[in-house]
Amino acid sequence: MTAFVPVRAWVAFALLLLVAAGLQTSLAPRLLLLGSQPDFVFAVVIAGALLADAATGAMLGFAGGLVSAALVGDTVGTLLVSRTLAGFAAGQVGARLFRTSALVIVAGAALAFLVAAGTFALCAPAVFARNGTGPAVGSVVVGLFWNALLVFPITLLLRRLGWGPGEPA
Amino acid sequence: MAYGRRSQARLEMLGRGSDRGRARARAPFVALVVTLALGLCLGALHNRARARGRSDVVLTGVRTALLPVQTATARTGALASRDTSGWQWPWAGRALAKENARLRAEVSRLTLASQQLRADADEAARLRTLAGFGARQRRGAPLVAPVVGLPASPLFDTLTLGRGARGGLKEGQVVRTPEGLVGQISQADPFSATVLLLSDPNSGVSAYVVRPGESRPRGVGIAQGQGRNWPLRLDYLRGTDDVRPGDRVVSSGLGGVVPADISIGIVVSVTEDKPRALKTATVRPDADAHLARELLVLP
Numbered sequence: 001m002t003a004f005v006p007v008r009a010w011v012a013f014a015l016l017l018l019v020a021a022g023l024q025t026s027l028a029p030r031l032l033l034l035g036s037q038p039d040f041v042f043a044v045v046i047a048g049a050l051l052a053d054a055a056t057g058a059m060l061g062f063a064g065g066l067v068s069a070a071l072v073g074d075t076v077g078t079l080l081v082s083r084t085l086a087g088f089a090a091g092q093v094g095a096r097l098f099r100t101s102a103l104v105i106v107a108g109a110a111l112a113f114l115v116a117a118g119t120f121a122l123c124a125p126a127v128f129a130r131n132g133t134g135p136a137v138g139s140v141v142v143g144l145f146w147n148a149l150l151v152f153p154i155t156l157l158l159r160r161l162g163w164g165p166g167e168p169a
Numbered sequence: 170m171a172y173g174r175r176s177q178a179r180l181e182m183l184g185r186g187s188d189r190g191r192a193r194a195r196a197p198f199v200a201l202v203v204t205l206a207l208g209l210c211l212g213a214l215h216n217r218a219r220a221r222g223r224s225d226v227v228l229t230g231v232r233t234a235l236l237p238v239q240t241a242t243a244r245t246g247a248l249a250s251r252d253t254s255g256w257q258w259p260w261a262g263r264a265l266a267k268e269n270a271r272l273r274a275e276v277s278r279l280t281l282a283s284q285q286l287r288a289d290a291d292e293a294a295r296l297r298t299l300a301g302f303g304a305r306q307r308r309g310a311p312l313v314a315p316v317v318g319l320p321a322s323p324l325f326d327t328l329t330l331g332r333g334a335r336g337g338l339k340e341g342q343v344v345r346t347p348e349g350l351v352g353q354i355s356q357a358d359p360f361s362a363t364v365l366l367l368s369d370p371n372s373g374v375s376a377y378v379v380r381p382g383e384s385r386p387r388g389v390g391i392a393q394g395q396g397r398n399w400p401l402r403l404d405y406l407r408g409t410d411d412v413r414p415g416d417r418v419v420s421s422g423l424g425g426v427v428p429a430d431i432s433i434g435i436v437v438s439v440t441e442d443k444p445r446a447l448k449t450a451t452v453r454p455d456a457d458a459h460l461a462r463e464l465l466v467l468p
Binding site for chain 2: 024066068
């Protein structure tokens with residue numbers, strides 16, 4: 001499957017990413033649940049990667065990691081690597097399995113989130129489990145819930161905005 | 170290399186039977202390797218810049234680009250929640266008038282209190298001179314900075330201020346609310362700054378335990394964060410220190426970074442580590458920076 005995305009869809013995606021960054025520091029912290037909060041930037045990136053291919057997914061993951069690292073200001077390399085790998089994984093799912101079905105989208109988002117969380121835990125274990133292993137695992141479980149909730153509607157929105165696989169020029 | 174007919178057909182279907190097909194199959198992995206390498210380089214450059222006390226140009230640029238969006242969403246959120254519960258925001262005008270009246274009364278009260286404090290400070294300075302102590306260096310008036318971003322990740326407790334180096338903020342400056350100490354500026358970009366909150370596990374400040382009415386502190390320790398919505402931990406109290414729940418914790422001023430006597434919190438519980446002859450206190454912080462719209466930065 002070739003992912004050819006028109007320029008206007010890239011512009012729409014970039015704007016959506018900006019809005020997600022704004023919401024990440026205003027709305028997301030108010031939705032803290034069992035040590036986890038929604039990650040709007042990650043959700044937008046993964047939704048875009050699921051509709052594209054692995055190469056595009058890796059680049060989107062990198063872009064999302066850069067935005068997250070700028071907002072957080074710490075563990076920059078770890079965030080970039082974990083988000084790039086997550087975008088790549090989501091892109092692989094999108095390239096091989098994609099259907100506009102909630103199950104595939106949610107499963108793809110869950111896989112991408114687990115890749116990101118697992119990479120982060122491996123690269124920065126002291127940060128990941130700073131309050132103990134139990135709370136860390138709990139935050140991953142709740143994080144899966146947040147991602148599942150966010151990625152599906154964002155995927156549908158991106159499709160409406162023209163983002164997705166198409167015919168090459 | 171010769172393949173059987175079925176294998177050849179399968180290879181052609183997969184697109185790997187040709188050079189173009191092989192290149193296409195390799196493309197995602199090439200993209201992955203390039204982006205990973207770029208990410209590792211940026212991470213290493215960031216760590217190097219921070220170790221030298223400089224700001225990371227790439228992240229500073231990204232943060233500056235994101236600042237207008239953060240400010241807009243922060244203001245929208247503030248308008249929706251300003252002293253109006255839930256769905257009353259269309260009548261924000263009435264709520265704003267009420268808040269203005271309350272703030273005017275508060276200003277009057279604080280002006281009177283400030284005058285009294287100024288008089289007390291003058292008397293303390295005179296007494297200090299009489300006793301032969303040197304004059305304490307006066308700090309300038311605190312700078313007010315709006316909060317435009319709350320913690321973006323549950324693993325890091327930082328805030329973004331909508332004022333940066335061009336507005337007089339510098340790395341290391343202490344940040345507080347009228348209620349007490351909140352944290353320190355960890356990074357100052359040209360137009361924004363990042364505050365490392367006291368509740369972040371990377372944060373620590375030297376603190377005294379004091380009891381109202383007593384002139385000498387009951388103990389000295391390091392107040393450390395344990396994460397958002399977790400109490401602070403006051404470590405390295407001596408086992409012989411008489412610290413009890415209800416005692417106040419204030420900044421000690423030791424080290425010269427954080428001024429003395431800024432309120433940190435109240436002791437909630439004390440646990441003993443008898444083998445090491447130490448005590449640890451759990452402290453409920455006085456100030457909650459996550460609810461503040463503006464913070465005070467001490468110059």
